Amino acid sequence: MNKQLLGVIxxxxxxxxxxxxxxxxxxAAIPFGGRYRLIDFxxxxxxxxxxxxxxIFPKFQYRSLMDHLGSGRNWDLNRKRDGLFFFPAPNLDxxxxxxxxxxxxxxxxxxxxxxTQDYAVISNSYTVFNMNFQPLLDWHIKSGCDITEVQKEGxxxxxxxxxxxxxMDLVLTRNETGxxxxxxxxxxxxxxxxxxxxxxEGYASMVNTIENYFKTSxxxxxxxxxxxxxxxxxxxxxxxxxxxxxxxxxDASVRNSMVANxxxxxxxxxxxxxxxxxxxxxxxxxxxxxIMQKTQIKENCLLxxxxxxxxxxxxAGTVITAPAESPAVIRKGTVQGVGSSS
Amino acid sequence: MLLAGGKxxxxxxxxxxxxxxxxxxxxxxxxxxxxxxxxTNSGIxxxxxxxxxxxxxxxxxxxxxxxxxxxxxxGGVTVLPPYAESSEVKWYSGTASAIFQxxxxxxxxxxxxxxxxxxxxxxxxxxxxxxxxxxxxxxxxTISVIEVPWEETNRFGIMNTDSDLRITEFEEKPDxxxxxxxxxxxxxxKWSVLREYLIRDDQNTESSHDFGKDIIxxxxxxxxxxxxxxxxxxxxxxxxVQSLWEAxxxxxxxxxxxxxxxHSWRIYSVNPNQPPQYICPDGGVSESxxxxxxxxxxxxxxxxxxxxxxxxxxAVVKETVIMPDAIIGHxxxxxxxxxxxxxxxxDGTIIRPGESANDITLxxxxxxxxxxxx
Numbered sequence: 001m002n003k004q005l006l007g008v009i010x011x012x013x014x015x016x017x018x019x020x021x022x023x024x025x026x027x028a029a030i031p032f033g034g035r036y037r038l039i040d041f042x043x044x045x046x047x048x049x050x051x052x053x054x055x056i057f058p059k060f061q062y063r064s065l066m067d068h069l070g071s072g073r074n075w076d077l078n079r080k081r082d083g084l085f086f087f088p089a090p091n092l093d094x095x096x097x098x099x100x101x102x103x104x105x106x107x108x109x110x111x112x113x114x115x116t117q118d119y120a121v122i123s124n125s126y127t128v129f130n131m132n133f134q135p136l137l138d139w140h141i142k143s144g145c146d147i148t149e150v151q152k153e154g155x156x157x158x159x160x161x162x163x164x165x166x167x168m169d170l171v172l173t174r175n176e177t178g179x180x181x182x183x184x185x186x187x188x189x190x191x192x193x194x195x196x197x198x199x200x201e202g203y204a205s206m207v208n209t210i211e212n213y214f215k216t217s218x219x220x221x222x223x224x225x226x227x228x229x230x231x232x233x234x235x236x237x238x239x240x241x242x243x244x245x246x247x248x249x250x251d252a253s254v255r256n257s258m259v260a261n262x263x264x265x266x267x268x269x270x271x272x273x274x275x276x277x278x279x280x281x282x283x284x285x286x287x288x289x290x291i292m293q294k295t296q297i298k299e300n301c302l303l304x305x306x307x308x309x310x311x312x313x314x315x316a317g318t319v320i321t322a323p324a325e326s327p328a329v330i331r332k333g334t335v336q337g338v339g340s341s342s
Numbered sequence: 343m344l345l346a347g348g349k350x351x352x353x354x355x356x357x358x359x360x361x362x363x364x365x366x367x368x369x370x371x372x373x374x375x376x377x378x379x380x381x382t383n384s385g386i387x388x389x390x391x392x393x394x395x396x397x398x399x400x401x402x403x404x405x406x407x408x409x410x411x412x413x414x415x416x417g418g419v420t421v422l423p424p425y426a427e428s429s430e431v432k433w434y435s436g437t438a439s440a441i442f443q444x445x446x447x448x449x450x451x452x453x454x455x456x457x458x459x460x461x462x463x464x465x466x467x468x469x470x471x472x473x474x475x476x477x478x479x480x481x482x483x484t485i486s487v488i489e490v491p492w493e494e495t496n497r498f499g500i501m502n503t504d505s506d507l508r509i510t511e512f513e514e515k516p517d518x519x520x521x522x523x524x525x526x527x528x529x530x531x532k533w534s535v536l537r538e539y540l541i542r543d544d545q546n547t548e549s550s551h552d553f554g555k556d557i558i559x560x561x562x563x564x565x566x567x568x569x570x571x572x573x574x575x576x577x578x579x580x581x582x583v584q585s586l587w588e589a590x591x592x593x594x595x596x597x598x599x600x601x602x603x604x605h606s607w608r609i610y611s612v613n614p615n616q617p618p619q620y621i622c623p624d625g626g627v628s629e630s631x632x633x634x635x636x637x638x639x640x641x642x643x644x645x646x647x648x649x650x651x652x653x654x655x656x657a658v659v660k661e662t663v664i665m666p667d668a669i670i671g672h673x674x675x676x677x678x679x680x681x682x683x684x685x686x687x688x689d690g691t692i693i694r695p696g697e698s699a700n701d702i703t704l705x706x707x708x709x710x711x712x713x714x715x716x
Contacts, residue, residue, distance in 0.1 A: 033618065245631040254621045255621060261618070273618075
């Protein structure tokens with residue numbers, strides 16, 4: 001099968017506007033869609049495109065990312081040859097500026113040397129999309145490109161395809177060329193390379209602010225987006241959790257929502273994304289919310305346009321509402337409402 | 343040693359291409375997940391699974407046992423199908439002969455104790471506590487028993503015991519029972535004792551090679567030390583369409599003794615890795631269990647919905663079990679049914695319970711054509 005492509009995921013990105021959700025975790029590991037983390041999309045896309053060797057380059061706060069990925073078994077990447085590789089930045093003081101930082105690759109050049117694949121796809125870790133890289137590779141080869149950037153409606157998606165030998169040249173000559181990352185390479189107007197731009201037609205959203213995290217999450221409730229992101233033949237894979245099916249109580253009322261396993265729903269849920277193992281008490285109304293894993297919301301609460309991070313507890317009778325255009329964020333593990341200290 | 347070769351013929355079309363232990367249960371699981379998870383949770387990491395009837399799906403489901411954390415360097419799970427010897431092919435003719443034919447497997451581990459399980463029951467049990475009891479009693483064999491209602495004793499193998507719970511008599515489905523302690527089909531043996539009796543049983547041409555009919559009565563007759571281990575908690579044989587439906591409905595009861603949400607005794611299964619369930623703007627779900635990958639556009643109440651199920655607009659489903667990947671068409675009205683995996687129920691189909699309110703309709707590919715529609 002397809003052994004031509006090497007997957008490279010740059011998980012070093014820090015988005016200041018996502019800080020509320022990335023205090024304890026890298027952007028790549030931000031929970032999304034009830035049971036996923038952002039990196040699941042790019043990683044599953046690579047695996048579904050036949051890529052059997054994926055290297056992940058993280059920098060800060062990657063404990064939860066490592067815990068999530070494990071041996072790569074859930075993506076079928078626990079292989080004897082190839083599989084999943086993890087290359088944390090050896091030096092936290094070095095400043096990485098963009099997707100595909102050549103300095104970071106330079107520290108792990110032997111990996112690229114040893115790999116047998118001829119091409120590499122280099123990607124950010126936080127784009128929500130479902131894309132097959134095989135047609136991209138075919139197009140890249142047929143068009144005689146040196147470097148191809150994937151775009152959506154003329155905007156960069158932070159995904160690059162390049163011959164592995166050229167990538168290694170770029171790494172080795174970075175001091176002479178002044179290129180520090182892949183973005184620099186493709187935006188150089190005087191480039192000696194044949195630069196190409198490939199338009200991705202499907203749904204794609206780069207998650208880099210709270211507002212657009214919220215909007216992208218809510219897009220999942222649109223059947224046409226859901227269908228495009230989760231086709232049966234190209235599944236988005238994630239770490240499995242052995243949660244039981246979700247239990248709906250006799251008083252539960254759920255409309256236009258995505259609900260993951262292991263939940264106990266006794267209240268009303270509308271236009272919301274409910275993650276694994278969430279409890280929603282009697283008389284509580286949840287509207288336009290994103291509730292993350294194992295959060296408990298007690299009885300008779302009202303939450304509207306709120307993102308509640310993992311393991312939080314909302315005490316009975318608490319009301320939290322925010323305008324839809326700037327949702328409130330409740331931090332991981334905090335307690336809110338009556339009797340809480342915060 | 344987990345006996346998983348059963349045909350489960352009273353489950354009709356559900357077990358046509360499927361061994362009974364592989365029958366789906368509880369919105370996500372297969373029956374065999376319960377004994378396998380019990381093993382893992384009890385600290386038993388060497389499990390032989392004896393298969394015979396329709397083993398294809400069961401074998402691939404068990405795989406190398408990773409779903410139950412039984413993919414181990416030492417021990418782990420081993421699927422043990424019947425095999426050919428130089429002279430003949432030996433099918434497993436009874437529960438005892440199935441174990442006897444795997445003496446080599448057991449000898450390779452040379453255990454002190456052997457636990458015999460069946461893949462037919464839904465329950466959570468810590469086998470370690472039973473083993474402690476077995477050791478404490480100095481027993482040759484210990485049989486787990488549960489109190490059943492007196493009027494149902496004629497459906498079970500009943501253990502008569504003395505005041506110390508030593509088994510004095512075994513009665514298979516007695517008309518008039520002296521006791522209401524029913525065997526759960528869970529045995530712990532001293533391996534040296536069981537080994538000897540299995541060899542003797544094999545040489546006895548009169549024997550039907552069954553634990554309940556042959557091995558246990560012989561042990562009692564020869565005055566070996568057999569004890570009953572009283573189990574309290576949820577235990578259900580899901581051998582019929584009715585009991586399978588009932589056990590699924592039991593899960594909808596909030597106070598059900600079988601708590602699937604207990605993280606300290608998780609029931610593991612092969613996870614389908616599908617997106618979260620999507621409840622549409624017109625959909626409604628109450629008093630139900632719903633698994634990943636479902637799309638609910640209709641009204642669902644008191645129903646167990648497995649992964650990948652679609653319930654289309656206008657459909658009303660009550661007190662039903664919808665197995666994986668089934669599709670319920672527009673405007674169907676379904677009450678008290680089990681919908682087999684992958685079945686497409688055409689738009690407007692009406693399924694209601696028959697004459698007696700307890701009639702459960704089993705809907706399969708074969709019977710779907712006979713159903714009434716409007």
